[in-house]
Amino acid sequence: MSSVLNTLEKPLTATGGRRQISWLGRIDPRVRIVAALAFAVVTVACGRLPVLLAALGIAVALLAASRLPAGRTLRRMATMDGFILILLVMLPFTVPGEPMFSLWGLPASREGLVQAVEILLTANAVILALMALVGTMEPVTMGHALHALRVPAALVHLLMFTVRYIDVLREEYLRLRQAMKARGFRPSTGWHCYRSFGYLLGMLLVRSMERSERILDAMKCRGFTGRIPLLDRFAFARRDAVFTAGFSLLLAGLIATEIAHAAS
Amino acid sequence: MHIVDGALSNPVVIGGAVLAVGGIARGLRSLPMEKIPVAGVLSAMFFVASLVHVPVGPTSVHLIMNGLAGLVLGWAAFPALFVGLLLQAVFFGFGGVTALGVNTLVIAGPAVLVWALVGGQVRRGSARDAAIWAGIGGALAIALTAIAVAGMLALSGEGFVLAAKAVIAVHLPVMVVEGLLAAAAVHLVKKVKPELFAPIGGALA
Structure with missing residues (x-):
C-alpha cells in the first residue's frame, strides 16, 4: 500500500477529489451510499459478460462524474488487481471444461477464462462505483449519513x-x-x-x-456522557429524486439484460 | 489478502455477512460508550499498522496484526477491524462491498479466537512468557486467517482449490514475521504499560 501513498499524503483525504464540486458530490450522501450498495448487489448477482461490461461502463461514468483524479484512482485499482491476478491466472487451468489452448502441456479451459474475466469485471466495477459514490465524501459526512x-x-x-x-x-x-x-x-x-x-x-x-x-x-x-450529537441533517431534494430514479432505471436495465440473456 | 466482489459463491458471501454482523453486534455490546474513544484510537492504530511494509527477503509484506488487535480489544476487535476494512474499501479501493462481511470475518474471527486462547496468559504472565504466548497468538491469527480465506475460496468452487493452496503457502512467511513482531510488541508493552491488556471489550463470558 505504501506504493500508492507517499509519506506526505494523509491517507483518508488523499483521494485528491475536489469534494462537493461535481454534481455527483451534491447528491444526498444517504442516496449515494444506498446507490453504491444496490449497484454492488446487482453487479455481483449478474454474471453475463455484456451485463458486467455495462456495469463497468456505469462505474467508469460515475468515476468521471465524481472528478476523482482518474489516473491515481485507476492506479489504486491496479494495485488491487495485482493481488487477485495471481488467483485469476490459475482459473483457466483449474476449472474443467472445453480446452482452448495449452501452456506447458496444461490445458486451459474456456469456462475458466470466462470465470476469471467475470470476477475481474465485477470486482473493478463495484469498487470503482464505491470510490466514486462514497469515497468522495468527507469521512465524517459518511458517518453522519450511516x-x-x-x-x-x-x-x-x-x-x-x-x-x-x-x-x-x-x-x-x-x-x-x-x-x-x-x-x-x-x-x-x-x-x-x-x-x-x-x-x-x-x-x-x-x-x-x-x-x-x-x-x-x-x-x-466538557461534559461527555457517552453520547456524541450527530447533527447533520440531510435533505432529500429534487435532484436526489432524479438521481435515484435514473440510477434505479440503470440497475433495472442491467437486471433485464441479464434475464434476457439467461432466457435466450 | 482482501477477497474481492464476485469471487465467492452466494451462500459463502451471505453466511460470512451474517456471522460478521453477529460478531460486530457482540463486540458493540461489550463496548460501553466510555470505551469508544479507546477502541476508536486502537482501530486507527491498527489501520496505520496495515500501512506498514516489512521486508521479507526480496519482497515486502504489509502487516495485518489481527492477533495483537484481538489481544488488546477482545470482542471489540470485530467492530474495530470492520471499520478499518470499510475505510480501506471506500477510500483505497481494497476489498469489496458484498465481500466486506467475509473479509471482516476472516480477519476479526481469528483475532477473537487468539484472545480467547492466549489472552489470559498474556495478561497474567511475566514479560517473557507474555511475549512467547503473544508470538504464538500472532502467528496463529495469520494461520487461521489464511485457512479461512482458503476455505472460503475452496467452498466457492472446485476451480479455486489450487488458489486456496497458494493463499496458504503465501501466508507462511507472513505468519512467522507477524508472530515475531507480536512477541516483540507485547514484550515492550508488558514492561512499559502492562495494564494495556486489561480487557477493554469486557470479560469472555
Missing part, C-alpha cells in the same frame, strides 16, 4: 474516532520511524529488524492508549 441510515450509534462513533485519529497516529508512526532512521536503522530481513518493528508497534500501541486516556479525560471535562 447514522441517518440506521447504523447503530456506537458503530458510527467508533468510525468517527477512527477517522479522526488515523492521520494523527500515522504522523506518530512517521515520527517514530524518523527517530529510528536517525539512529541508523535500515529495514532488512532478520531478527534485529523484526524486533525493532515489533518495538515500534508496541510503542505505537502504548502512545495510542495514553492518547485515548487524555482524549477521554478532556471529553469528560
Whole structure:
C-alpha cells in the first residue's frame, strides 16, 4: 500500500477529489451510499459478460462524474488487481471444461477464462462505483449519513474516532520511524529488524492508549456522557429524486439484460 | 489478502455477512460508550499498522496484526477491524462491498479466537512468557486467517482449490514475521504499560 501513498499524503483525504464540486458530490450522501450498495448487489448477482461490461461502463461514468483524479484512482485499482491476478491466472487451468489452448502441456479451459474475466469485471466495477459514490465524501459526512441510515450509534462513533485519529497516529508512526532512521536503522530481513518493528508497534500501541486516556479525560471535562450529537441533517431534494430514479432505471436495465440473456 | 466482489459463491458471501454482523453486534455490546474513544484510537492504530511494509527477503509484506488487535480489544476487535476494512474499501479501493462481511470475518474471527486462547496468559504472565504466548497468538491469527480465506475460496468452487493452496503457502512467511513482531510488541508493552491488556471489550463470558 505504501506504493500508492507517499509519506506526505494523509491517507483518508488523499483521494485528491475536489469534494462537493461535481454534481455527483451534491447528491444526498444517504442516496449515494444506498446507490453504491444496490449497484454492488446487482453487479455481483449478474454474471453475463455484456451485463458486467455495462456495469463497468456505469462505474467508469460515475468515476468521471465524481472528478476523482482518474489516473491515481485507476492506479489504486491496479494495485488491487495485482493481488487477485495471481488467483485469476490459475482459473483457466483449474476449472474443467472445453480446452482452448495449452501452456506447458496444461490445458486451459474456456469456462475458466470466462470465470476469471467475470470476477475481474465485477470486482473493478463495484469498487470503482464505491470510490466514486462514497469515497468522495468527507469521512465524517459518511458517518453522519450511516447514522441517518440506521447504523447503530456506537458503530458510527467508533468510525468517527477512527477517522479522526488515523492521520494523527500515522504522523506518530512517521515520527517514530524518523527517530529510528536517525539512529541508523535500515529495514532488512532478520531478527534485529523484526524486533525493532515489533518495538515500534508496541510503542505505537502504548502512545495510542495514553492518547485515548487524555482524549477521554478532556471529553469528560466538557461534559461527555457517552453520547456524541450527530447533527447533520440531510435533505432529500429534487435532484436526489432524479438521481435515484435514473440510477434505479440503470440497475433495472442491467437486471433485464441479464434475464434476457439467461432466457435466450 | 482482501477477497474481492464476485469471487465467492452466494451462500459463502451471505453466511460470512451474517456471522460478521453477529460478531460486530457482540463486540458493540461489550463496548460501553466510555470505551469508544479507546477502541476508536486502537482501530486507527491498527489501520496505520496495515500501512506498514516489512521486508521479507526480496519482497515486502504489509502487516495485518489481527492477533495483537484481538489481544488488546477482545470482542471489540470485530467492530474495530470492520471499520478499518470499510475505510480501506471506500477510500483505497481494497476489498469489496458484498465481500466486506467475509473479509471482516476472516480477519476479526481469528483475532477473537487468539484472545480467547492466549489472552489470559498474556495478561497474567511475566514479560517473557507474555511475549512467547503473544508470538504464538500472532502467528496463529495469520494461520487461521489464511485457512479461512482458503476455505472460503475452496467452498466457492472446485476451480479455486489450487488458489486456496497458494493463499496458504503465501501466508507462511507472513505468519512467522507477524508472530515475531507480536512477541516483540507485547514484550515492550508488558514492561512499559502492562495494564494495556486489561480487557477493554469486557470479560469472555
